[in-house]
Amino acid sequence: MPTPSGFEYQQRPDGTVLILHRGRPAGTLRGNRADRFLAEAESGDPQLVMARWTGNYKRGNERTAKHHPRNTTR
Numbered sequence: 001m002p003t004p005s006g007f008e009y010q011q012r013p014d015g016t017v018l019i020l021h022r023g024r025p026a027g028t029l030r031g032n033r034a035d036r037f038l039a040e041a042e043s044g045d046p047q048l049v050m051a052r053w054t055g056n057y058k059r060g061n062e063r064t065a066k067h068h069p070r071n072t073t074r
Helices: 033-041 046-054 062-066
Strands: 007-011 017-023 024-029
Touching: 007 046, 017 033, 017 046, 024 033, 024 046, 024 062, 033 046
Parallel strands: none
Antiparallel strands: 007 017, 017 024
16 A cells, blocks of 8 residues: 655644645644644654544455446546
């Protein structure tokens, strides 16, 4: 399984954390959740942590979906 990439986060002066995926907003964390996220991102792989917190990570069905008739070019 490929590792997540394209994530970044911005910590704002008011304590809010904005998570971006490829430059687009993927999540906003405030208060206690922002503090927990920052602690986890600093202690582990930040890309994987951000993917997990936003729910934007591989689920194992991408290969099957790629070959579905709805997803093929005509």
